[in-house]
Amino acid sequence: MDMPFPLSDQDADALIAAMGARARHAAGILAGTPTARKAEALRNAAALLRERRTAILAANAEDIARAEASGMAPAMKDRLRLDDNRLEGIAAALEAVAGLDDPVGSILDERHRPNGLRLRRVRVPLGVIGIIYESRPNVTADAGALALMAGNAAILRGGSEARASNAAIHAALADGIDAAGLPRDAVQLIPTTDRAAVGALLRAQGLVDIIIPRGGKGLVARVQDEARVPVLAHLDGINHSFVHASADPAMAEAIVVNAKLRRTGVCGSTETLLIDRSYPAPEALVTALLDAGCALNGDAAAQALDPRVTPATDADWDTEYLDAICTVGFVDGVEGAIAHIAAHASHHTDAIIAEDEAAAEHFLNAVDSAIVMWNASTQFADGGEFGLGAEIGISTGRLHARGPVALEGLTTYKWQVRGTGQTRP
Amino acid sequence: MDMPFPLSDQDADALIAAMGARARHAAGILAGTPTARKAEALRNAAALLRERRTAILAANAEDIARAEASGMAPAMKDRLRLDDNRLEGIAAALEAVAGLDDPVGSILDERHRPNGLRLRRVRVPLGVIGIIYESRPNVTADAGALALMAGNAAILRGGSEARASNAAIHAALADGIDAAGLPRDAVQLIPTTDRAAVGALLRAQGLVDIIIPRGGKGLVARVQDEARVPVLAHLDGINHSFVHASADPAMAEAIVVNAKLRRTGVCGSTETLLIDRSYPAPEALVTALLDAGCALNGDAAAQALDPRVTPATDADWDTEYLDAICTVGFVDGVEGAIAHIAAHASHHTDAIIAEDEAAAEHFLNAVDSAIVMWNASTQFADGGEFGLGAEIGISTGRLHARGPVALEGLTTYKWQVRGTGQTRP
The missing domain is CATH 3.40.605.10 (Aldehyde Dehydrogenase; Chain A, domain 1)
Known part of the structure; x- marks a missing residue:
């Protein structure tokens, strides 16, 4: 000194x-x-x-x-x-x-x-x-x-x-x-x-x-x-949870609320909720988040579901809130989700909730992120949860080491x- | 265009x-x-x-x-x-x-x-x-x-x-x-x-x-x-071949001449020959290189072996000649070789020639280069020779990929x- x-x-x-x-x-x-x-x-x-x-x-x-x-x-x-x-x-x-x-x-x-x-x-x-x-x-x-x-x-x-x-x-x-x-x-x-x-x-x-x-x-x-x-x-954990048309509504609700709200300040928390236009129960999903105390910014379709959903700005789709705020948007099927994630994700952790295995496997292969998940909360993005014993950090770079290090x-x-x-x- | x-x-x-x-x-x-x-x-x-x-x-x-x-x-x-x-x-x-x-x-x-x-x-x-x-x-x-x-x-x-x-x-x-x-x-x-x-x-x-x-x-x-x-x-392939006291003289001669002279312009060629002070036949080694047309710069002990060996400058120990020129120096055992290589190598390819397995294994573990060899010519440093089918290059960096890529x-x-x-x- x-x-x-x-x-x-x-x-x-x-x-x-x-x-x-x-x-x-x-x-x-x-x-x-x-x-x-x-x-x-x-x-x-x-x-x-x-x-x-x-x-x-x-x-x-x-x-x-x-x-x-x-x-x-x-x-x-x-x-x-x-x-x-x-x-x-x-x-x-x-x-x-x-x-x-x-x-x-x-x-x-x-x-x-x-x-x-x-x-x-x-x-x-x-x-x-x-x-x-x-x-x-x-x-x-x-x-x-x-x-x-x-x-x-x-x-x-x-x-x-x-x-x-x-x-x-x-x-x-x-x-x-x-x-x-x-x-x-x-x-x-x-x-x-x-x-x-x-x-x-x-x-x-x-x-x-x-x-x-x-x-x-x-x-x-x-x-x-x-x-x-x-x-x-x-740098960022702009993580997506995508609820596919085939998702089990109870599972989707439980995962999405956990992924967003379990701890909002961690890098594995979900920042954007994508909902398949063919998913039959979007309102319950949105209500569950709102009722759990989460503020929602959404596209027109999301706003139509509940008056508490405020309009999402362009910037919202690229924002890591690290807070009880979530952007909600509708996409056309798994391809729509993949395209949205390719345009907006930070390549940290992105998840699909689906009962349709083919759709899930396609998502797991096509989404180019360090961690991709099927029917699990993005909050599991952690070296300890992965069984690595400890982690020195999570890498979103593509070289040398990716994901929990x-x-x-x-x-x-x-x-x-x-x-x-x-x-x- | x-x-x-x-x-x-x-x-x-x-x-x-x-x-x-x-x-x-x-x-x-x-x-x-x-x-x-x-x-x-x-x-x-x-x-x-x-x-x-x-x-x-x-x-x-x-x-x-x-x-x-x-x-x-x-x-x-x-x-x-x-x-x-x-x-x-x-x-x-x-x-x-x-x-x-x-x-x-x-x-x-x-x-x-x-x-x-x-x-x-x-x-x-x-x-x-x-x-x-x-x-x-x-x-x-x-x-x-x-x-x-x-x-x-x-x-x-x-x-x-x-x-x-x-x-x-x-x-x-x-x-x-x-x-x-x-x-x-x-x-x-x-x-x-x-x-x-x-x-x-x-x-x-x-x-x-x-x-x-x-x-x-x-x-x-x-x-x-x-x-x-x-x-x-x-950037460099400042590669060493080290002839240990236990080396078989015929093998040492064959490997060293090949490692230096097979093709002098490739990155896997040997640039510095290190000889154990206890190696019994250094003169034959030096003569073999000289007689094969290689110019030698050496330390005092190497110069004493043959009048054709010219004095090595400080820079010679850190030079990749990519030519029929070699620096020759004497070191004290495998520890001397490891220390010299740590100070001068470019972490590309370094080899030991030895019959003593313990000395060889110690060298293979202690030398911090992308490729370390025992009883083989450094000219084998090549993706094709490694059975990789082809190589896009050789990396001396420590991250992501090391050696033939x-x-x-x-x-x-x-x-x-x-x-x-x-x-x-």
Whole structure:
């Protein structure tokens, strides 16, 4: 924390270059570290978090006091706040990551060539991962742990509002890693909250292999815009639930209400409801959402169903509300839904509700989103719900990893070729 | 070819935006096209290339005449030139791609959740691929075919020196695609050789999913430097062959001479020979390379072996010669080799020659390159030699695809979730 402030771009680049070199060295060691040792580091860290409960909560109280002095909004202050339960949750999450299957070393495929060469594609860690996040201090532990468990080194940059909490949590993680005989540099926290360091991280091509932003749209947009390092993220979750003509009305109602309203602020929530013009019970669907407290913006047909439906603007069809608001429109069959989704979706999660299997399978194949669902709530778009154990984020990009990203998404592969003296003719 | 010239950046962006929109539409159709139809398109194109032999060779003669008038270097003119044999080779390559296994639709994994949700990760095409290449007109057919066979749309930008040849070959490909009932826009050729169009392609985020440069270092460096779209490529192949103390001298000699000299201009050729200080027969190795016509730059120990070895400069250890020149140095055991390679390799292909299996396995695990080899020539670094059928290039990046990239590297995946009405608690 004794960096000059403000930091020049040059000093920021030098800082990241030095951290990157240490991270690369640590990554080289982690790549060959057995699963049990990585798990031991995380269990050590969990124990230290519990041991240092009082000190960590005191650090968090500093952050909260600063937040109060600066008049931080209550919702943001809540994200920042730690208590006994939340700290125990962080420690338990580290232990959960320690218990995940280690993807490193698994053989993706194997082939024997006629000339006797034996080829294997083997999973290896990605290398050095930069993680940029906002006010939740638990990300320091969660993201660092996932990166480490997949054999990577991590460079973390948390929000300035959480700096004391992050430093305390990071110290426990680094000490846990050290106690397992692994390099402390495996998980580094950028020791300044100067924004120049974020810029330096985003342009650190060759030093950092991938950047994962964890936070609101403003952060993700800045990262995607400025980064010269590849980014794994999603900006929007403009998700659709489409109720096909063949849908069971009771199921459709239950899924749509859940998909929209279970938690409106999560990226997997439905933002647009599409209804097949041939669906026999649209009114009940619209009424169920309205009665559950959801505001609806709709096309003319939707407005005709209930006077509470207000006219949808052009922008509504491309809006991620993250609130109890939904856009409702009618389309012509599964083809109409596919075309609407192609024009408006953010390629995150889109669902069809249908009893007609052929229509559903066509939707699952034709909709070009990271996650496509049939007869299920879009709120299931989550690495934990997918059985991945944990997720570092959801990617709407098409390269490398798509949808929920867990340990496997933090790896790559190499080709190992074993010969007996072959030369190429 | 009736674009304004020079093209403003704005016009170039508009051109690429229009081509990108058509490509995205075509990609949507190709994503659901069965393998047999894609293969039919390529076989049609092969037949058309043969039928139009005279016209294509006449177009090529135009390019050659222009090249001669401009005083093009003979090696470059040779790359540009087509004849009956080369044209037949291009047609046969299309048929070979038509016979490859189609990765699209294969199931990467499948899981059933306790709540009854059935999850599948399914391979799907990547989308829209931009391919930028230089004087070899065969790339028009090869790259377009690989992209198409994996279900993608391609936007091709060939070298201006080959424009007539490329247009003729592209017309055959588009007509073949059309005759199979698929959209001509599946493979588009940028209808101008203005460099502004390359700039527009490189910044076409959202329109183009990935850029693959095929050509010399100048092209790849420009693409990597300017691109805002992800790039799949390698810039350098600074490859090492390491002869361990336990290596069989006859095998070591045969592999090293082949790895360096079989073809010196390919990216898989060895550029640096590392010899274990405990290897008993270094002199024979050095003599074999020198006697085969290879110039050697070496460290003091290498110079002491033969007066023909000249001193290696600092830069030599980081140089891809692509010529009959090799840098030779001594290192301390497998750890010394691993450390040298970590400091100097371009993460392309690095090999160990050893009888000691433990040393070899340690090398295969510890060297962080796309391809690592044991007792084989680095010249095998090639998609065809790996049994992939064809390759669109070799990637030294760590994300998405690493090493030789064939059809599978031109795909991504999506998550399909099948439920029976599940809502998330």
